[in-house]
Amino acid sequence: MNPSPLAGPGTKVLGIETSCDETAAAVVVDAHHVVSSVVSSQVDLHARFGGVVPEIASRAHVELLAPVVAQAMIEAGVDGDVDAVAATVGPGLIGSLLVGVSAAKTLALVWGVPFVGVNHLEAHLYASFLEEPDLPLPVVVLLVSGGHTLLVLMEAHGRYRLLGGTIDDAAGEAFDKVARFLGLGYPGGPAIDRVATQGDPAAIAFPRAIPDEAYDFSFSGLKTAVINHVRKHPEVVTADVAASFQEAVVDVLVTKTLAAAQQHGASGICLAGGVAANSRLRERVLDTCVQHGLHPFLPSPSMCTDNAAMVAAAGWWRLQSDGPTPLDVGASPNLTLTFHP
Amino acid sequence: MLILGIDTATPQVSVAIGGHEGVLASTLSARGRQHAESLTPAIEFTCRMARVEFREIGVVAVDLGPGLFTGLRVGVSAAKAMALALGLPMIGVPSLDLLAFPVRFTPKRIVAVVDARRGELFYAFYRQVPGGIQRLSAHQVGTADDLASELLASGEDNLLVGDGALRYREAFEGLHKVEILDEALAYPSASSLVSLAHAQALREQFVKPWELTPVYLRKPDAEANWTTREQS
Structure with missing residues (x-):
């Protein structure tokens, strides 16, 4: 058993996502020093289906997890001498989550160190702390990915207020759907980002949907507007459509995030989630x-998309506040941000 | 050499530890659909009951399936993690072998049958040989009617074992020369796994954690549909 795994500097956490x-898998010391971070993307396995196929994802995790964990440990120069093992327990695909949870609990048991179940959404928030460990709170976090669009006020560690979310498609989902319609391939976010650099963001004035609730988002109307526009004007330049669509999404995201930051006296704005890797969103x-005199906290793109360093960081904080998670925990595919496993 | 065996390819979770002196301890939970929740505490408890430290384990064995995909992955993932953490070799044994092994003391042909859901069965044929069993066929996927025709055509005495045989009991019950074993033997157990893995361990038939692959016997739906589309 490692001495005092719950506190003290130099606490090494193995994260699994x-x-x-x-x-x-990643090894992170004290929630900010990333010693290793290995990500094996299955994007090629799912590309031909235009989206993630749960059964294919689960099977691939079983094949890939042991080598990925081994690689993360080799790169970090550790051989079981970690102080805790953290793994995402939800939200996500149940079959995929279970592969990581089962492996992580076993590693913790065999090594005799605490296991920490991590909320995937909270982990995304902690990506900012990897690079800015002393980030002053409160901050407003815009969490945008293929599955989520959340505007969150982070008041203290582990204390969140959900200010708004999407009422239909997630931001990343809108990128995927529009990219598919424009024939730009999958995943749609990077594809549109790339093509948009060649286009004019002011070429087409797509609608900016402002739902009733001040901090909610809606993207399905925009998606329909893009489709209708292209059908009506088949000669339109694809790069202009991509750039104008992206601008409309970014406009709404930035406007509402700024308003939230100002209303709640936040020190700054954090970006999180896969869509936070979008170059135009980062620039804006x-x-x-x-x-407006706010601190921008923009994690590097590799820490915005799914990774295990953020899981290890969130796990470190949860270990301090809540202690270890019991080993009879399972996966929680529908976990929300404000509910901790 | 101590072998830890993990079996989660069925509605049950079972863990056993043992070696040349047989099984030292085993646990079984049959409450179903709680694989990830039950398995880690089951491993801990089984080793404690056997008074075995993790570092004394020499081999990690696991039921490879076919069976319930999600349950199967929970066990395989835990087994790989354990082998990785302790630097141990692994042995994978198919679920159908595990079903046939405990009923081997019969001159009849043994038919191990796992419920594959969606109206299908996973099955294979076995015969007793000195010291164990021999699989006579590849693993097959088919309906209860498919299997019933095969049984009739064989003209042999057949002994059916497994939850698949029980679920489709009415398809086999009236058949000439066919006997169905009851619930007590309907699922593979980690104790059988440890015994079968021990025989393989003596022959040093090991795999590395990254070489071990579950036996699904079925493509993911999306891939199967894709193939159909490509061919049409």
């Missing part, structure tokens, strides 16, 4: 923060 189509958040 298998909630969707990324198999990942940076500009907006500079203009």
Whole structure:
């Protein structure tokens, strides 16, 4: 048994992430020093289906997890001498989550160290702390990915207030659907980002949907507007459509996030989730923060998309606050941000 | 050499530890659909009952399936993690072998049958040989009617074992020269796994954690549909 695994500097956490189509493991010291971070993406396995196929994802996790964990440990120069094992227990695909949870609990048992079940959404929030461990709270976090669109006020560690969310499609889902319609391939986010650099963001004035609730989002109307526009104007330049669509999404995201930050007296704005890797969103958040005297916290793109370093970081914080998670825990595919496993 | 055996390919979770002196301890939970929740505490408890430290374990064995996909993955993932953490070799044994092994003291042909859901069965044929069993066929996927025709055509005495045989009891019950074993032997057990793995361990038939692959016997639906589309 390692001495005092719950506290003290130099606490090494092995993180494991298998909630969707990324198999990942990382070793992180004290929630901010990333010693190793290995991500094996299954994107090629799912690309021909235009989205993640749960059974294919689960099977791939079983094949990939042992080598990915081994690689993360080799790169970190550790051989079982970690102080805790953290794994995503939800939300996500049940079959995929179970592969990581089962492996992580076994590793913790065999090594005689605590296991920590991590909320995937909370882990995304902690990506910012990997690079800015002393980030001043409160902050407003815009969490945007293929499955989630959340605007969150983080008041203290482990204390969140959900300000708003999407009422229909997630932001990343809108990117995927529009990219598929435009024939740009899967995943849609990076594809649109790439093509949009060649286009004019002001070419087409797509609608900016502002739902009734101040901090909610809606993207399905925008998606329909894009489809209708292209059908009506088949000669339109695809790059202009991509750039204008992206601008409409980013506009709404940035406007509402800024309003939330100002209303709640936040020190800054954090970006999180796969869509936070979008270059235009990052550029606009940076500009907006500079203009309004807010701190921009933009994790590097590899820490925005699913990874295990953020899981290890969130696990470290949860270990401090709540202690270990019992070994008879399972996966929670429908976990929400404010409910901790 | 101590072998830890993990079996989660059925509605049950079972763990056993043993070696040349037989099984030292085993646990079984049959409450179903709680594989991930039950398995880790079951491993801990089984080793404690056997008074075995994790570092004394020499081999990790696991039921490879076919069976319930999600349950199967929970066990395989835990087994791989354990082998990785302790630097141990692994042995994978198919679920159908595990079903046939405990009923081997019969001159009849043994038919191990697992419920594959969706109206299908996973099955294979076995015969007793000195010291164990021999599989006579590849693993097969088919309906109860498919299997019933095969049994009739064989003209042999057949002994059916497994939850698949019980679920489709009415398809086999009236058949000439066919006997069905009861619930007590309907699922594979980790104790059989340890015994079968021990025989393989003596022959040093090991695999590395990253070489071990579950036996699904069925493609993911999306891939199966894709293939159909490509061919049409």
